[in-house]
Amino acid sequence: MIKTRPSQNWLFVLVxxxxxxxxxxxxxxxxxxxDSSYTTLAAYTKDVKKHPxxxxxxxxxxxxxxxxxxxxxxxxxxxxxxxxxxxxxxxSQVPRTAIVIIHGGGWRTGDRTQHYPxxxxxxxxxxxxxxxxxxxxxxxxxxxxxxxxxAAVRYVRANAVEYHxxxxxxxxxxxxxxxxxASFLGVTANMPLFEGNCMGNEQPSTVNAVIDIxxxxxxxxxxxxxxxxxxxxSAATYWFGFPKxxxxxxxxxxxxxxxxxxxxxxxxxxxxxxxxxxxxxxxxIAVLDKNRIYSEVHEFRDAPHSFCLYHxxxxxxxxxxDLFLRTVLDK
Numbered sequence: 001m002i003k004t005r006p007s008q009n010w011l012f013v014l015v016x017x018x019x020x021x022x023x024x025x026x027x028x029x030x031x032x033x034x035d036s037s038y039t040t041l042a043a044y045t046k047d048v049k050k051h052p053x054x055x056x057x058x059x060x061x062x063x064x065x066x067x068x069x070x071x072x073x074x075x076x077x078x079x080x081x082x083x084x085x086x087x088x089x090x091x092s093q094v095p096r097t098a099i100v101i102i103h104g105g106g107w108r109t110g111d112r113t114q115h116y117p118x119x120x121x122x123x124x125x126x127x128x129x130x131x132x133x134x135x136x137x138x139x140x141x142x143x144x145x146x147x148x149x150x151a152a153v154r155y156v157r158a159n160a161v162e163y164h165x166x167x168x169x170x171x172x173x174x175x176x177x178x179x180x181x182a183s184f185l186g187v188t189a190n191m192p193l194f195e196g197n198c199m200g201n202e203q204p205s206t207v208n209a210v211i212d213i214x215x216x217x218x219x220x221x222x223x224x225x226x227x228x229x230x231x232x233x234s235a236a237t238y239w240f241g242f243p244k245x246x247x248x249x250x251x252x253x254x255x256x257x258x259x260x261x262x263x264x265x266x267x268x269x270x271x272x273x274x275x276x277x278x279x280x281x282x283x284x285i286a287v288l289d290k291n292r293i294y295s296e297v298h299e300f301r302d303a304p305h306s307f308c309l310y311h312x313x314x315x316x317x318x319x320x321x322d323l324f325l326r327t328v329l330d331k
Contacts, residue, residue, distance in 0.1 A: 025241035031138050035109040043306040051302075054310040060120040064090050067120075073132060073155040074148065080146075081148055083132035083155070086113065086123035087163060095166040097329050098156050099129045099321075102149060104176025104215070106235030108137045114309060115175070121318050127325070128165050130156055134181075137239040142254055145239075147196030149185055150205040157203040169329045171209040173321065175308055176277070177235070179215015180256065183284075186210035186267065187259035209328050210267040212319055213308050217280030218249060218257040224279035227251065233257070255280065260287045266294040267327040270320055274301040296324055 040127070044056050066089050074081040088096070101119055103110045112131040119129035134148035153170060160167040174182030188194045189206040219226050219236055226236035227244030236251070237243050244251050252258055257280040267288065271278055286297045298320050300313050307313040 025141070027136050027141075027241060029108070029238035030140065035105075035136065035138050035209070038105040038109040038113075039111070040114050040306075040309050043304075043309060044158060047304040047306060047310070051304060051310075052236060053312070054304075057309060057314045059118045060124070062120060062124045064088050065120055065123045074151040079135075081133055081135075081151070083130050083152060084116070084119070085122050085163065086116075086129040086131075088121040088126050088128075090126075092126070092164070095160070095164055095169075096126060096128050097169040097171060097325055098160075098163070098165040099127050099211075099325075100149070100152055100156060100170065100172045100182075101129055101131050102134070102172065102174035102178030102181050103131070104174070104178045105136070107142070107145060107177045107181075107239040108235050110136075110177070118308070118318070119316070121314075122321065125318075125322055128163050132187050137235075139246050141241045142239050142250075143194055145181060146184060146188070146194050149181055153185065153205050153207060154203040168208060169327055171211060171329065172207045173211035173213070174215055175213040176215055176305065178210040180217070181215070182210050183212045183215060183217060183256035183267070184254070184259075186265050187256050187263075188260070189263070191259075198229060207265055209325060211270070211324065212267060213270045213317070214272050214274070214277040214305055216277060217260075217284045218255040220244070220255060221253040221257065221280040221283070223276055225276040239319075257284050260284050262291040262293075264288060264291070264293055266324075267296075268320065269295070269297045269323040270295070270308070270317055271299040272305050272307050273299075273301050274305045277305060292329055294316050296320070 040056055048054055061130040066087050069084040072080045073083045101115045103112045103114050112133050115131055119131050123129050132152040135144045157167045165213055172185050186207055190204050205315050216224055226234050229237055240250055285295050303313050308317050
């Protein structure tokens with residue numbers, strides 16, 4: 001368990017950005033009330049109209065998978081951040097690969113329980129899976145979620161012996177907003193600006209592989225739909241507290257594409273048919289290729305954005321994840 005306090009580095013930079021643009025950050029989105037608008041049922045109700053054959057993936061019950069839920073991984077004042085652990089109980093002489101699974105929901109809604117089926121299935125294959133919660137934009141703005149998830153990675157690494165995992169084989173996987181966050185963790189490992197101040201844990205926040213499921217790579221890319229507030233405030237605008245045009249530097253600062261380079265981990269992209277959810281992907285891969293870093297792209301051309309929550313795409317997604325991790329981490 002990690003105790004944290006706000007990053008003074010980030011607060012200093014934020015003050016400079018605000019001063020530069022002479023605007024106050026909009027905090028109206030911090031309601032203190034959890035936004036429950038994005039649920040699996042809500043997504044299904046919308047998507048089944050165009051995809052009548054889909055079925056929601058429900059939780060599995062595997063005899064060899066042990067589940068430990070609601071574990072405190074970090075404390076911020078009176079706020080306790082929780083995660084769940086799914087691990088295979090069959091004996092293994094070799095420490096296992098860990099997968100940190102980050103839920104989506106536009107940095108504002110969604111819930112870690114939506115990916116329990118994925119965590120259960122991957123645990124059945126031999127991985128140790130962690131599903132952390134993180135502060136959404138109803139509670140705290142960017143980069144609070146980044147601080148939280150890096151604390152989760154540190155927790156996993158610090159407890160490698162207890163969970164029988166290899167601390168050099170930690171993958172981070174995310175869907176939608178979680179995919180963007182997973183990629184961001186991959187490209188900003190141990191970067192002081194985005195670490196937060198962690199007390200009592202000197203573990204690095206490095207991840208060894210990234211799996212981005214329909215998460216954008218850039219908030220300022222021409223293909224990104226974030227920042228269009230014409231028909232209502234966009235998810236990213238809520239998360240940053242600034243419209244894109246009022247503080248483009250901040251929007252660029254929060255984009256994984258801004259940091260991809262020779263230290264970026266191998267990355268798997270699994271995408272739907274929604275083009276705007278691929279924003280920045282090709283540019284990102286070009287940098288990976290230049291640095292001879294392994295990547296894969298798999299695209300379900302007929303799939304809705306929330307495809308990983310449904311059959312028939314769930315099982316192929318699991319197969320892609322497993323084969324990728326076997327390739328880059330040798331499981």
